[in-house]
Structures are given as structure tokens and as C-alpha cells.
Amino acid sequence: xxxxxxxxxxxxxxxxxxxxxxxxxxxxxxxxxxxxxxxxxxxxxxxxxxxxxxxxxxxxxxxxxxxxxxxxxxxxxxxxxxxxxxxxxxxxxxxxxxxxxxxxxxxxxxxxxxxxxxxxxxxxxxxxxxxxxxxxxxxxxxxxxxxxxxxxxxxxxxxxxxxxxxxxxxxxxxxxxxxxxxxxxxxxxxxxxxxxxxxxxxxxxxxxxxxxxxxxxxxxxxxxxxxxxxxxxxxxxxxxxxxxxxxxxxxxxxxxxxxxxxxxxxxxxxxxxxxxxxxxxxxxxxxxxxxxxxxxxxxxxxxxxxxxxxxxxxxxxxxxxxxxxxxxxxxxxxxxxxxxxxxxxxxxxxxxxxxxxxxxxxxxxxxxxxxxxxxxxxxxxxxxxxxxxxxxxxxxxxxxxxxxxxxxxxxxxxxxxxxxxxxxxxxxxxxxxxxxxxxxxxxx
Amino acid sequence: xxxxxxxxxxxxxxxxxxxxxxxxxxxxxxxxxxxxxxxxxxxxxxxxxxxxxxxxxxxxxxxxxxxxxxxxxxxxxxxxxxxxxxxxxxxxxxxxxxxxxxxxxxxxxxxxxxxxxxxxxxxxxxxxxxxxxxxxxxxxxxxxxxxxxxxxxxxxxxxxxxxxxxxxxxxxxxxxxxxxxxxxxxxxxxxxxxxxxxxxxxxxxxxxxxxxxxxxxxxxxxxxxxxxxxxxxxxxxxxxxxxxxxxxxxxxxxxxxxxxxxxxxxxxxxxxxxxxxxxxxxxxxxxxxxxxxxxxxxxxxxxxxxxxxxxxxxxxxxxxxxxxxxxxxxxxxxxxxxxxxxxxxxxxxxxxxxxxxxxxxxxxxxxxxxxxxxxxxxxxxxxxxxxxxxxxxxxxxxxxxxxxxxxxxxxxxxxxxxxxxxxxxxxxxxxxxxxxxxxxxxxx
Numbered sequence: 017x018x019x020x021x022x023x024x025x026x027x028x029x030x031x032x033x034x035x036x037x038x039x040x041x042x043x044x045x046x047x048x049x050x051x052x053x054x055x056x057x058x059x060x061x062x063x064x065x066x067x068x069x070x071x072x073x074x075x076x077x078x079x080x081x082x083x084x085x086x087x088x089x090x091x092x093x094x095x096x097x098x099x100x101x102x103x104x105x106x107x108x109x110x111x112x113x114x115x116x117x118x119x120x121x122x123x124x125x126x127x128x129x130x131x132x133x134x135x136x137x138x139x140x141x142x143x144x145x146x147x148x149x150x151x152x153x154x155x156x157x158x159x160x161x162x163x164x165x166x167x168x169x170x171x172x173x174x175x176x177x178x179x180x181x182x183x184x185x186x187x188x189x190x191x192x193x194x195x196x197x198x199x200x201x202x203x204x205x206x207x208x209x210x211x212x213x214x215x216x217x218x219x220x221x222x223x224x225x226x227x228x229x230x231x232x233x234x235x236x237x238x239x240x241x242x243x244x245x246x247x248x249x250x251x252x253x254x255x256x257x258x259x260x261x262x263x264x265x266x267x268x269x270x271x272x273x274x275x276x277x278x279x280x281x282x283x284x285x286x287x288x289x290x291x292x293x294x295x296x297x298x299x300x301x302x303x304x305x306x307x308x309x310x311x312x313x314x315x316x317x318x319x320x321x322x323x324x325x326x327x328x329x330x331x332x333x334x335x336x337x338x339x340x341x342x343x344x345x346x347x348x349x350x351x352x353x354x355x356x357x358x359x360x361x362x363x364x365x366x367x368x369x370x371x372x373x374x375x376x377x378x379x380x381x382x383x384x385x386x387x388x389x390x391x392x393x394x395x396x397x398x399x400x401x402x403x404x405x406x407x408x409x410x411x412x413x414x415x416x417x418x419x420x421x422x423x424x425x426x427x428x429x430x431x432x433x434x435x436x437x438x439x440x441x442x443x444x445x446x447x448x449x450x451x452x453x454x455x456x457x458x459x460x
Numbered sequence: 461x462x463x464x465x466x467x468x469x470x471x472x473x474x475x476x477x478x479x480x481x482x483x484x485x486x487x488x489x490x491x492x493x494x495x496x497x498x499x500x501x502x503x504x505x506x507x508x509x510x511x512x513x514x515x516x517x518x519x520x521x522x523x524x525x526x527x528x529x530x531x532x533x534x535x536x537x538x539x540x541x542x543x544x545x546x547x548x549x550x551x552x553x554x555x556x557x558x559x560x561x562x563x564x565x566x567x568x569x570x571x572x573x574x575x576x577x578x579x580x581x582x583x584x585x586x587x588x589x590x591x592x593x594x595x596x597x598x599x600x601x602x603x604x605x606x607x608x609x610x611x612x613x614x615x616x617x618x619x620x621x622x623x624x625x626x627x628x629x630x631x632x633x634x635x636x637x638x639x640x641x642x643x644x645x646x647x648x649x650x651x652x653x654x655x656x657x658x659x660x661x662x663x664x665x666x667x668x669x670x671x672x673x674x675x676x677x678x679x680x681x682x683x684x685x686x687x688x689x690x691x692x693x694x695x696x697x698x699x700x701x702x703x704x705x706x707x708x709x710x711x712x713x714x715x716x717x718x719x720x721x722x723x724x725x726x727x728x729x730x731x732x733x734x735x736x737x738x739x740x741x742x743x744x745x746x747x748x749x750x751x752x753x754x755x756x757x758x759x760x761x762x763x764x765x766x767x768x769x770x771x772x773x774x775x776x777x778x779x780x781x782x783x784x785x786x787x788x789x790x791x792x793x794x795x796x797x798x799x800x801x802x803x804x805x806x807x808x809x810x811x812x813x814x815x816x817x818x819x820x821x822x823x824x825x826x827x828x829x830x831x832x833x834x835x836x837x838x839x840x841x842x843x844x845x846x847x848x849x850x851x852x853x854x855x856x857x858x859x860x861x862x863x864x865x866x867x868x869x870x871x872x873x874x875x876x877x878x879x880x881x882x883x884x885x886x887x888x889x890x891x892x893x894x895x896x897x898x899x900x901x902x903x904x
Contacts, residue, residue, distance in 0.1 A: 020464050021623075022623075022645050024644040024645040024647075024648055025626065025644075025645045026643075026644055026645075027615070027617060027618070027642040027643065028642045028644050028647075028655065028656030029642065029656035029659055031644060031656075032656055032676070032679070032680050032683075033658055033659060033661070033662045033676070035680060036662065036675050036676045036678075036680075037665075039679045040675050042665060083648070086648045090647070090654075092682075132665055136661060139618070139659070139661075141623070143619065144617060144618050144619070144622065144626060145622075145623075147619055148620075148621045148622050151621075171471070173469070173470075173471060173588060174583070174587035174588050174591065174786075175587065175591055175783045176592075177595075177620065177621035177622065177625035177776075177777070178588065178589075178592050178620075178623075178624035178625040178627075178628055179464075179466075179585070179588060179622075180623050180624040180625065181621035181622040181624070181625055182469065182588060184622055198471040198472045198473065199470075199472075200471070200475060201466050203472075203534070204468055210534070210536075211472065212473035212476055213473055214473050214476065215474075215580075216800045216802065217477070217490075217580060217583075218477045218480065218580075220790045220793065220800060221481075221576055221790060221793040221798070231480050232476070232477070232480045234480075234483065235482075236476050236536065238536075239476075239536065245802045245803070246800055246801070246802060247800075247801050247802075248801075276805075277803045277804055277805050278802070329783050330783075333621070333777075333782045333783045334782075335782050335783055338621075338777045338779050338782035339773050339774075339777045339779055340619075342618075342619070345660070345661070346660070346661035346664045346665060349664065349665045350665075354664040354665070355664070356660045356664060356691075357691050358660065358689045358690060358691075358720065358721035358722070359689070359721045359722035359723075360721055360722065361720075361721050
């Protein structure tokens, strides 16, 4: 397992509902679908991510003895029910969009088909896992589109919402096209390339900035990126230029520099000039400090000579749109389609499929239809789990990254730009509308 | 341990800097302080939280054999350095604001005094832990102030950023005054009271709403809250009224109902009327659905008869201000005060203390001073760890909740309101200004 799961990482009502299903022996097949009800105004598309951790969770789901004892001790549950939890396993089927697939509002990215209690309990954690990685992959994809091929690195662990978020943000942004992350554990657990520079504290701990540069360079000769803005960015660049020959004699080449404050574009231009005049043309410039896709686009449009960017806080917390309206809804039970009709939150019933039409390499429109009415265009949901076991080995990150590249290339041009585009067309199939109306008529 | 820590949950540059310190034998005492550079425009004050998990991390910090082997395998580190990590422990001192203390921009909430490598490595995870819980406790405190004593429950697990965030949001909001959470694992790990209702899926899985109500009530007779808005809120309320006598005969009392969609205030008024007319005056009404402090204030101001609220997404992701500008900066090394002077990110040097003046039970102003110049008013940072061991047992949640109540009561009235208030006065002591100027003069 790559991250720790617990069957109790769920909402209390899942367990009280399970107790009801247990008492009433409601164990027939339920179909739940996970989808975003709408996109945030700042997003023209979303990128599915998190399936790997979701399947890992489903495969390993069980109640430990300690957890069952604790549940019994709360006095909220019958002993009969708690005992039955010892055998609880997820033994259902899952259909999903492959990670890295572009999707839009109301399109299921995951469908669970399982006995009602199994399909119910997993709601909270499935949303939790798929929501966050989708959120971050979608934000990261915007950065990738803005950066036009420049190197992007995730720097966000410290202001991610907890440790798991830091770890999963590294993964989601890497899938979306980032070159790597600064989060060491993500390197170990997920094999993501690691990048790092140095912090201001190392400079401050030395009496002279030059000594700090030299000591740091000597300690990792193969891979040196120096931070310039602790006191005075341009002065530090001159220090570096005068230090470089001495380092070269010791076999140490400076690979890059980082600028983290002030007018980044202006500093980058000055630093580039000082480096070039000092014979350090090969030294790259990395920018950081409250960056996001908008700032990156601005910096590059202004011609600032950056070779890459560290993106932290605004990526890992997706600050301009920190949540998605992602839900997991019952669409069928015991063979009957079901529909929630709450005001503003009604759902499309039945087992659905997303069909995507492509023309000349560009996505031109999707259709949300019923699974049993197949359509000529490409169905996006594929079977990934049966009887609680995966149907495929985990996809390598390289395959998902390749899919993302292809998907972003196939997006309509307007959606690739960061400006608000007209929404991508998603139509609802006539048979799905018909089913919905039938259900509504029946219930009146 | 309450949550899983790993020494590799850090940024790569911490390790490359440690390798530099190792090579240069830079092992003298460093003093780092953790503080918010500024408050988000939507926040008049912050509430310190997360110290318990931060101390837990420091006490248990070590590199496992597997982690060291992996570090060695990356080829980035000398074997000598990796071997030395086997003995790495945090053996420093920590001063901190007790959890639940109100604080403002530039005021340290944690100070680490330790050999440089120890104080350096922990930066990423310390910020990660203290940033998130402080963020959520501060948001939750605003909800508590808005709710004027009504019951508040954390419903946010599913859209929290990962599992750890869900767990820690339950804790932080409980410390801030919430009555409890729906997150079961937070009940088990932290002893937080659990609350739960039912989901729409339970209603949908039944052919008749009345059967769903009856089955659910029968399965947990002591503690029944029914969800009304799956199809038609008022019709469901009538169903409940007609069902109540039959349940009463079976010894089952309905405790509450929940409304989750539509015009909440209007539905609550109608539901209250139907319940009262039906003899169910004791049944409470809980509201939910994209709530935050603003919506709660509005609903209560309109006289909507809610007895409590479930607050989810907007709490656990603090959506209006999803991050704080929280940093951890070197202020002293080897007995010398240190200062970062980066544009817009300069720091106040030296070991600092926060002094707070209170008049007639109200906070009237703080002073950011140097520790060695004591002041007559209350110093807020207290010693909590020495030589890597805690000085006190973990504080019980009840004590922290009591502190929060007292602190919120002592806030200036303008800051307690949700409207933007003039900033709370935090002055900088003359000796601290003097030290800063001295340092700047010395370096020119």
C-alpha cells in the first residue's frame, strides 16, 4: 500500500446506514457513480486522477479487530452488526476513466457496482481520494499549458493540507506533466523525480554568502542550484560569477539559480545578463514564490528568461478553486434506476457511459448516455475491477503522462487557454432523458 | 502516535542542506521561528492549533533502515552522511503558543532551538502540520462566532485534501468549539464526539421514503436524525409526522431532521411548522449544504429555526482563504541574530517573545519583543519541549476548548464580527527595531 487506509476513515452515517442495511438484509446490487456536479468557474476541464489509490483502498478494505472493538465500545452498534464487519470485504466491480483522462461536469469518472453495504461504506474515502488528486491534476495541467515546455516542479508540501495531501499533490502534478517534486517521500513511494535547491537559512547560517555557496556546491557537486535573493539578488549573482572559476577547478559546475522574491521578471533579466557576461550561459534560472498558471503565463509573455518554475502553495491547495463539487450518488438499486430530486442537486439515473467524439484529432463533443445503449463514438469508462480484484496492474506513471499529453493536445484550443472559454458541449442522450422522465412520472 | 510521520516527508533541499552542514560540521545552535507573514484579508485573527501533532513528530523523528537504504540508492548523498542519519534524533527545545491561543501577523507561534541540522530538517513537516490545523481552527472559530451557540458539526472529510486533512480538520474544528465531527476515525483516534444523520442513498434504495425512515429509525433507536430533502422536503416532513406515533409505540423517538438543499431558511420554517403542528416540538432541525460562517450568520439573522449546522467542504478546505502565508525562518545561529532581507519577505531577527496586554478582560494590544528584554505584560510563548522530550503531557481537548472560549471572549468586539475590522495593534519593541538596524548596518 502506498498510503495508509482505515475502514473508519468514513462518515458516521455510512456505518449507521450499514447497520440499517444489515438489519433489513438489504444486500442487493447497488450502482453508485462519482462525478462533478459542475466545474468551478475558473476551470474549463478537469483531469481524472487518484484511481490508483482508490483501487488500492478497495482491495485492502477491512475492519481490524481494534477498530471493531472500538465500534462496539461506542454503544452505537449492535454486537451482531459489529461481528459481521469482521468479514466485510469489497467484492464489487468498478468502471472508471483511466487516470489522466479529460472530463466535464456530470460525467462519471468512477462507477461502483456492488452489494449495497459495500458500495455505500466506501463513499467518503473514494470521494476524498479522487477529489483531491483530480483537483490537483487539473490545476497542474493549467500550469503545464501555461509553461510552454519550461520545467515545472512541485514545491507545495509545506502548505498542502496535511501530509497525505503533500504526497498526493506530488503524484497528481507529476501525472499532469510536472517534471517532479521536492517532496522526498513522493520520490521513494511513487518513483517521482526529485528536485531541490537550497533555503535562505543555509545562507543566513553562514557569515558570508560566498562561503554558503561554496560549501553547498562542494557538498553536492553534481547538482547545484543556488538561491540568490537572501539579501541582494544581483550582488549574489556577481558573487557566484566570481566564485565559479574556483569551483570549476574543483570539478564543480553550477547547474542553476533560483529567484524567490521581488520583481521576478526584472531580476531574471538582470541575473541572466550578469551570468552571460560572466561566462555562465549554461546556468539555468528557476523562479518561485506564490506562482500559479496566471503568473507563469505573465512572466513568459513578458520575455523573462526563466528556464523553469517551482510551484507550491497555489498548486497544492489549488487556491483559486480549492474544491470541486464532486459527489457519489446511487443511480440503481436491485435492478431499478434511482433518482435523487433535491432542488439544484437532482441526478441522472441509471448506469451511464460517457461517449466522446473526436474530429481531426480534436475533441468535439461528449454524450452522457446509458450503458446499454451503445453509441458509435468512444466509450470512456472501462472496467478496472471485478469481484474486488483489479483487472490490470497499476498503470506506470509514464503511460498516464503520455495520455495527459495526448488529451491536452486534443482539447479545443479555447479550453487550452487560461481565459474563460465557452463550456465544452456535453449532451444528454435522448434515452437517458426518457428514463429520467419515466422515473419522475412514476413517483408522482 | 496519532498520525503516521516519516522523516522523508520533507523537501529535498532540507536533506541536501543537511549534507552540507554535515560536511562542514555546522552543528551549532540555531533558532527558527514559525509565524504567519500576514493574515488573509478575510481573517482578523488566527487560532494556533496543531502543536500536539508537531511535538509528536519531533519526539518520534528518525530515519528507518528502509529510508536510509533508499536515500543511499539515489546516488545523491554520501554514504558517510546517510550512515550518520541512523543516529539522527531531534534533541532540541521548543517554545510555543498553547493550542487555542489567538495570534496575529509576525507573531511566532513556535520557536525551535536546536543544533542546525535538527532545526532545519523539520521545517517542511512542522509548517505542514501547524499551517493546516491553524487554518482550520481559525475558520472554525469564525463559524462558532457566527452560530451563536447553535450546534456545529464537521462534515468535511470527503472534500478535505486527503485523509490526514480530514482527520486533522475534525480535531482543529473541535478544539475551536465545534460539537463534533462525522469522521469516525477522529472519534477513535482523538476521542471527538461523533454525529451523523443519513444519506440520500438510503432513501433512494427504498421504494418508499416512509419505509426508509422506519427502517433507519428501528436500526438505531437511540439516535435518529432523518434527511428530508431527497424528493420533497415538506412531503417528507408530513410522512415523518404520520410515522411518529407508530415509532413511539416501538419506543423510538426521532431526535432530529436534516435539510440539505433548496432555500434552507424557507424550508426550515415550513418544516418547523409541520413538526410543531404534528406534536414533534422536540425534534431539532439541522441544516447543511455548502455552509460557512457567512451563510450561517445569514440564516440565523433571517430567523430560520435551525438548531444546528453541518459544515463540510468550506470548513475542511477553508475555501475563502485556503492557505496562510506561514513560514519558518532562521533568526539566530551560533549566538548571532540573523536576518533575511529578501524584498517583501524580510524577517525580524533574534529570539522573540509575544507580549499581550489585556484591559478589563479584552485584548488591547500585543508587542513583538526580544526574549531577553522582558515586559510587564503576559508572555505568550511558553517552553513545551527540552532535549527532545515534552515538558507536559498532551493537553486534553477540554482544556484547549476552554482556552478558545476565553480567548474569543477577550477579542475586541470588532474582530469577533465577521466583517473586516481594523487590524489588531501589534507593535514592534524598540530594542527589536534597534537590533534589526544594527544587523543591516553591519552587512553593508
